[in-house]
Amino acid sequence: KQEVTQIPAALSVPEGENLVLNCSFTDSAIYNLQWFRQDPGKGLTSLLLIQSSQREQTSGRLNASLDKSSGRSTLYIAASQPGDSATYLCAVKRGGSNYKLTFGKGTLLTVNP
């Protein structure tokens, strides 16, 4: 059974700092990995998706990497801003005929002005 772990559970940084969020998964037979953002009281918004054949994806100040063989992904946020404060979740999708997403419990990020 796939398990997804995110460390740390919570992170507080001053504005402007670069930071890294970590995600690990136990079964490397994945189809892709996604990073989501969740704001309080709201649903999830997809930030970046990395296919299993890719090593990284970038969007603006965000960069996600994937090391499938070691079962790890990181989300790098450059020059953090207070507006980046949210919970960040990673999710892996199993291949084959089942398209189920397995989520980590998330990292609560607070960026202090």
Add this chain to the structure above:
Amino acid sequence: DAGVIQSPRHEVTEMGQEVTLRCKPISGHDYLFWYRQTMMRGLELLIYFNNNVPIDDSGMPEDRFSAKMPNASFSTLKIQPSEPRDSAVYFCASSWDRFQETQYFGPGTRLLVL
């Protein structure tokens, strides 16, 4: 498009009562997902539909939970009878592509069972 619409946004009920959560997916999306989020267990997939047909319901916790999708624009998740441990945020999401590359989430229904 208005995005995925869920109702109600908040529900408070007493143990033993029936609860019905509603979802309207984005028009044209033929995959619909129901998730439950708790502090203890995180976000879990309960069931998903393709073209109104349930494909995988292995995440449905027990027989008290049931889900239907009578047409492409409407789905319900019903809990009968409800129990305090069902208290959670329930999300509906929809997707248009065959490989469900991106799922669009609704704002969720926060359920409290007393």
